Amino acid sequence: MSLDPRALSAARLGVFGGTFDPVHNGHLHVALTALRALDLDHIVFIPARQSPHKESGAQATGAERLEMLRLAIESDERLAKMASIWDFELQAEGPSYTVRTLEELSDLRSCGGVEGSMFFLMGSDQFDGLPRWKDVERVFRLCHPCVVLRSGNGTPELENLRGVISDGLLHKLAESFLTPDPVDLAATELRQQIGSAALGSAWIGQPESVAVFIQTNGLYRV
Ligand code: ATP
Numbered sequence: 263m264s265l266d267p268r269a270l271s272a273a274r275l276g277v278f279g280g281t282f283d284p285v286h287n288g289h290l291h292v293a294l295t296a297l298r299a300l301d302l303d304h305i306v307f308i309p310a311r312q313s314p315h316k317e318s319g320a321q322a323t324g325a326e327r328l329e330m331l332r333l334a335i336e337s338d339e340r341l342a343k344m345a346s347i348w349d350f351e352l353q354a355e356g357p358s359y360t361v362r363t364l365e366e367l368s369d370l371r372s373c374g375g376v377e378g379s380m381f382f383l384m385g386s387d388q389f390d391g392l393p394r395w396k397d398v399e400r401v402f403r404l405c406h407p408c409v410v411l412r413s414g415n416g417t418p419e420l421e422n423l424r425g426v427i428s429d430g431l432l433h434k435l436a437e438s439f440l441t442p443d444p445v446d447l448a449a450t451e452l453r454q455q456i457g458s459a460a461l462g463s464a465w466i467g468q469p470e471s472v473a474v475f476i477q478t479n480g481l482y483r484v
Contacts, residue, residue: 265370266346269306273378276305277367277405279351279360281313281449282327283320284476285334286467288385288447292410293341295442296383300408305345305383306367307331310358315391321453322481324352330472337469361397364404380405385412386439389419393426407435413444456482 269275276296282289293305309327312319320327328349335341350366351358364380371378382405389409392398420436447467456476468476476482 263347263349265348265350265367266304266306268304268344269346269348269367270371270374271376271378272302272304273376274300274302274304275371275378275380276300276302276383276408277308277364277380278305278383279308279310279358279363281320282307282309282331283322283449284327284330284452284468284472284481286447286449286452286472287469288412288445288467290334290338290341290469291442291445292383292385293345294338295410295440296381296408297340297344299440300381302344302381303378305341307335307345307347308351308363309347309349310351311354312357314357314359314396315394324349326475326479326481328352330475333471333475334469337471359396361395361401361404364401368404381408382406383408383410385410386419387412389423389435392423392435399428399431402431402434407438409435409439411439411441411444413446453482457484 276293278293280289296302297305309324309331311324322330328347331347335345335347351363364382367380382401384407386409395401420432423432452467
């Protein structure tokens with residue numbers, strides 16, 4: 263699947279990477295919060311083949327995660343108009359390094375003559391792992407950060423990064439912090455709930471079409 267033309271031409275593009283195993287309302291909340299707060303023209307969701315920061319791989323296949331993302335985007339009127347998916351990382355070999363994906367995205371946009379800005383969306387739980395990211399400083403030269411508060415992860419954790427990443431990046435991250443009411447959802451817990459057949463509570467965390475897809479295809483059963 264090639265990059266959606268809207269992602270290619272957007273003056274203000276949100277870039278949202280993740281395993282999305284499965285996509286849930288917490289992810290949609292990040293995307294919708296960023297759309298509003300940053301006045302984005304478009305958001306591109308980029309599912310990872312294998313996150314370099316997670317020990318185990320995704321449980322659902324790339325094709326299943328893509329389809330769940332497609333259903334989730336369709337389920338929201340705003341995202342249906344303003345979001346797309348790019349499978350670049352699913353097609354690439356090896357771990358999905360954000361810097362490589364952003365370089366490719368930036369090259370494609372430059373070749374198309376776009377002089378826009380990119381914003382990398384992420385939950386505040388990502389702070390702890392930032393020093394381990396490949397070329398983290400370059401990631402945030404290619405893209406402005408947009409950090410959305412995740413429950414249990416407040417601003418103070420940013421201080422732990424002082425001296426570990428550059429002061430410039432620390433400042434950028436602090437400035438980018440969005441603090442809407444957090445949505446307390448995580449894919450790990452949803453998978454566990456689905457696996458242990460506590461279906462009622464798991465379905466609350468997702469668009470119905472995604473829940474039906476999981477059920478119909480027997481995903482995350484132990
Ligand atoms: P897992 O529980 O399997 O680690 P996850 O729910 O964290 O999964 P990912 O696909 O790993 O989902 O996350 C992709 C991005 O979305 C990350 O930047 C993560 O911080 C962010 N994110 C996920 N859930 C939330 C949430 N409830 N609130 C804010 N950000 C979130």
